[in-house]
Amino acid sequence: MKLITVLNGPNLNMLGLRQPEIYGAATLDDVEALCAETADRLNLAIDFRQSNIEGELVSWIQEARGRSHGIIINPAGYTTTSIAILDALLIAEQPVIEVHITNIHRREEFRQHSYVSKVATGVICGLGVTGYALAIRAMAGLLADQQDEDA
Template sequence: MNPPLIVVLNGPNLNMLGVREPEKYGTATLDDVEALCAEAAEEFGLAIDFRQTNSEGELVTWVQECRGRAAGIIINPAGYTTTSIALLDALLLTELPVIEVHITNIHRREEFRHHSYVSKAATGVICGLGISGYALAMRAMAELVGEDED
């Protein structure tokens, strides 16, 4: 039996981790985040599909493809957090557990970052814990997916 597939999606500018505002986002790269997710997935008996895009339409398509394919979604929507109703709608239609992750604490930042459309589809939200938030999301997803199998 194949391990449950968790799709880890990353939105715009996350390909610039390690370069973009290291005082806020740290010096880890997206490759480091992927390695952390792969390690956590292995620890919790999960498979991952890790992706990043700067395109809203591509992100929405990837979310739609999760329906019937994946057991859950971990998403850092980045700039689309506060703007994308299309992403919200796609996440809702998957009917999957969704964990929203942000490297920074969006509630300690500019006012416009405090509202998340994605949170309306999310089972849970992790923010402000740096890239370790992804590993925590993987742990939580393992528990959520395990509950679904029972």
């Protein structure tokens, strides 16, 4: 069973409480359950984590190299600031899908730039927490295509 690393950045542990009119009522536990159900249906395993600490996210990305087959990341507040996360993803040597609950392109101008997008295979934004399930489905497709190429 292929392993997908799902990483969540700062303040996502407050989903359901933080500005529900923007981010919705789902909690991070709800997101994890959605990811686990989606992955299970696709015969994938997930390693789901959240941190408010940039260095911890970088360490987890480094750990994923050689351990998992793909990374799905919602960098949250680090989207617009973290060159360290960008650099870690560049050396991960696996597909990366960036997820945002809101449409960052319809928000404040400072939220519209993403360092992670520079390395992401794809970006899903604005579809609420459903975007995570879509990212897992997309990752399954990328991994299947990769396997076909390797055969």
